[in-house]
Amino acid sequence: MRILVVEDDTNLNRQLKEALTEGGYAVDVAFDGEEGHFLGDTEPYDAIVLDIGLPRMDGLSVLEEWRRAGKTTPVLLLTARDRWSDKVQGIDAGADDYVAKPFHMEEVLARIRALVRRAAGLASNEIVSGSVRLDVRSGKVTVDGQSVKLTSHELRLLSYLMHHKGKVISRTELTEHLYDQDFDRDSNTIEVFVGRLRKKLPEDCIQTVRGLGYQIAED
């Protein structure tokens, strides 16, 4: 899962990036409205954390631009203005959720998880395919109730496929959603990680669809 953080306060920006990276997401950052708008417009993010008070272009305008252009990426608004009239304004501008500053980092993580899950059309925090279970809150994976240890890259890959289970995901899409902007992208790495995952999970969990990509079966 790839997340964009648009926040002008450098410290807060760094903290968000750290927390989200630790939460298993690939994170891109922007420090002003224009940069944020450009990134959100051109890169395929799974969710965006957007501050309202931004230099060059304010958060609500950025959001409205994205929505006008037909972007449906879930957006979590960050703002100090926590009155309901402000929240209503934010939601009406196209935001999907709202966190008031000063927030607890766990709350941002919980809301981002919920937004990503909702966007994938999943109702629960547990995603199941066959004997494989993924708890999106803790990032724990079990096979037949047995805990499986995964590296963060493996977890990211599995999480993305599980969120989109039943769909065929191309290598390009995987690359785009698993690595941040600055990552040296090489589609071979995807194959390496899929190979490693297959060793830790049941044989038939991740299927290769020739010429198209990978798929995790719907139950």
Added chain:
Amino acid sequence: MRKGSIAASLFWLSAGWLILALVATGFLLTDLYSRALDNSLSDTLEFHVESLTGALLETGNPLSSDIALTDPRFNRPRSGWYWAIRDADGAVYNLSTSVVGIALPELTELPDMLGRRSAIVSDSFGTSMRVVERTVTLAPKTYQIVVTGNLSEILELVGDFRGQAFIVLGAVGVMLAVMSAIVARFAMRPIDRLSRAIEAVREGESVAVTGTYPREIAPLAEEVNELLRSNSQIIERARNQVGNLAHGLKTPIAVLRNEASAKKGALADVVLAESEKMSTMVSTYLERARLAARTSVVGKKADATMIMLRLTRVMRKIHPEVTVAFQRPDASLPWFRGDEADLEEMAGNLLDNACKWSKGQVGVRLSSERVDTGTMLLIRIDDNGPGLSEEDAQKVLRRGVRLDEKTPGSGLGLDIVKELVDVYGGSLALKRSALGGLMVELRLPTARLGSMTKPVAP
């Protein structure tokens, strides 16, 4: 504040002068009339005196029966009309047939230049008379010719005239008093209108004093509007600065808090604890400042239906797992008297709480309720969550109390609601819901006739 009445002062001032002027006019008219009559009587009597003088001089004999006056009143006994010729000693030589059993009075006044004397006397029957006397010398004797006229008749006429004059003037006075009362009322009408316009502002029906006023009170209306404008400007500025301060402080606090919670050690613990306190204080006092700026807001009202529609739309988005049922009330629902953002804040927090605690079902109902002090807007929010026990409900309604620290959101949410409810003189009640969970009842004041001024939906 209240002392006297302009209308009453106007009325009494004009009516007082009116009564005084009318009474004076009555007396003046009567006096003029009686003088005129008296003068005319004196003229008549002088004429008679001259006639008798002429006759006396012509006959040369004061005893002559040729000396007479043609006026028949001098022949009727006790008519008050008498004449006599006598000498200085009082010996009577000749007199009118009307003199029966009466001694004509002696006059003591000094004679005028023509040798005439005039006086008012009463005869023994109580008849008041004017007497004119002249001295005539018919050598070698000197005679006095006395003629009297009935003054009582004239006084009666004057009395009748006075009675009629006062009746007529009294009627005129009553008419004028009624008119001045009407004028006073009429003059006060713009002031009544202004007072109603200001009341409408206070009731939240309009934001400024509207209508046109006469030159005398138009400046007052303009001043009131200016006051309202500057008041709302001050509030707007205060709110903006409070908002800026909020944004300015909250980001650094968030940074401190996140940084500290990611680290271990004594320093991190202290920073975390203190930033937590700062965060609470910032939120509390910012809200206080907003409340303080808000208490003087007048002339605002808000359509609760529109706000609840908006909030349910928002809730459906941020709590997609919850079904929020909103029963749209009919258009006659009165408006909330107060700031739109404040109503949104109260209802938003309550609705958000209901969504957080519910097991998938929340209901919103709007209605109005008649109470002693007027009509209240009643907002009911039901959920099918765990609900609250009697004690917990009591506890929640006290300030700053949270029952569960795990459900996200600061404990300030309900505090803000309680504080706003206090500011607007509303009430908050927690009951058992028919859905199984909690029912929150929020009662708020309504803008009078709010629904009548509501714009018609296209």
